Amino acid sequence: MQVSDVPEHLTTERLVICSDADAGLRAVIAIDDTTSGPGFGGVRMRSYPTVGSAIDEAQRLAAAMTVKNTLAGIPYGGAKSVIMTDGDPGDPGDRERLIRRFGQFVADLGGAYLPGVDMGTSPDDMQLMAEMGADTTCADEDPSPWTAAGVFHSIRSAVRHRSGTDSLEDVRVLVQGVGHVGASLAAQLAEAGALVDVSDVDAARAADVARAVGGAVVDPSGVLDHPCDVYSPCAVARVITRETLARLRCTIVAGGANDTLDDDACADDLAAAGILFVPDFVANSGGVRFVHVRRTGGGVDDIRTAVTAIGDLVTDLLESASRAGVTPVGAARARAQEILAQRRGGRARTLAQA
Known part of the structure; x- marks a missing residue:
């Protein structure tokens, strides 16, 4: 690793570099903020051009998890980890050895980091990590359908805010990325009467989902140019930049992908273009709500209540933003910062009295 690979600003409370040449492991754990509790966030596995870019993404996503978990009202801080690969993880035995070794690194943190599934990882991976002593989430059940349900309620709230109606009948939605979250979202939208088009780098998967929901397949190269009411990115991060924003032909952006905007200034540009953006860290919080309910012994009805509440939070935030003249x-x-400031103040008073 070259010094030039490292981001200029290291912004998290704790940054852990995990490396084991024998296991083929290179990974980063970013714990952003533990004001509310241990850092909670998924394990992403993908290719990165440099170690610095992996560190940068881990920190950005961890910061978003802090805001997500805070607004969700759950007792966790924000964190994220990324495992760097060279593309195809290769032999299943090699992957298992890599995941197990990473689980040891997580266990060594003594509960400071609570991992879950993310892009490129699965409940099976969480189980392997748990076998190495890590306290993991999502080892027994995939949270993706609940993440999708949260996005669904976010879209419905955004449509209501924009048009005044609760109905999604004939609302055209483009779902970009139809993995576990996107495919479930597409099905929920179609069941509610929306007109659903889909796009995915896996053409066969896109065709299967499009067939199931009665929609069209959009070539990945033309996603941003596709006319729709709602654009719902559910794949990779930072799909909306200042350069790509002008191509959008939608009125609402609300999806399951993390870190949708290249930077927060894009939110101002979207507003100037008349496009309503539901913050991704709110829309996709169904998964973390699911995890918290399960860890506290709640059942399906409790999960449904917690996830449905995302729609109410979106409505409240959109109305508050409109009144305040902000995005x-x-x-x-x-x-989120107001909530964290109150908690930090309470913690400081407790320490002073000790």
Whole structure:
């Protein structure tokens, strides 16, 4: 690793580099903020051009998890980890050895980091990590359907805010990325009467989902140019940049992908273009809500109540943003910071009295 690979600003409370040449492991754990509790966030496995870019993404996503978990009202801070690969993970035995070794690194943190599934990882991976002593989430059940349900309620709230109706009948939604979250979202939208088009780098998968929901397949190269009411990115991060934003032909952006915007300034540009953006860290919080309910012994009805509440939170944030003349991202971040400031103040008073 070259010094030039490392981001200029290291912004998290704790940054852990995990490396084991024998296991083929290179990974980063970013614990952003533990004001509310241990850092909670998924394990992403993908290719990165440099170690610095992996560190940068881990920190950005961890910071978003802090805001997500705070607004969700759950007792966790924000964290994220990324496992760097060279593309195809290769032999299943090699992957298992890599995941187990990473689980040891997580266990060594003594509960400071609570991992879950993310892009490129699965409940089976969480189980392997748990066998190495790590306290993991999602080892027994995939949270993706609940993440999708949260996005569904976010879309419905955004449509209501924009048009005044609760109905999704004939609302055209483009779902970009139809993995576990996107495919479930597409099905829920179609069941509610929406017109659903889909796009995915896996053409066969896109065709299967499109067939199931009665929609069209959109070539990945033309996603941003596709006319729709709602654009719902559910795949990779940072799909909306200042360069790509002008191509959008939608009125609402609300999806399951993390870190959708290249930077927060894009939120201002979206607002100027008349496009309503639901902050991704709110829309996709169904998964973390599911995890918390399960860890506290709750059942399906409790999960459903917690996830449905995302729609109410979106409505509240959109109305607050409109009244204050700020973007929904600005309103959401301000609320999260206010909550964290109160908690830090309470913690400081407790320490002073000890």
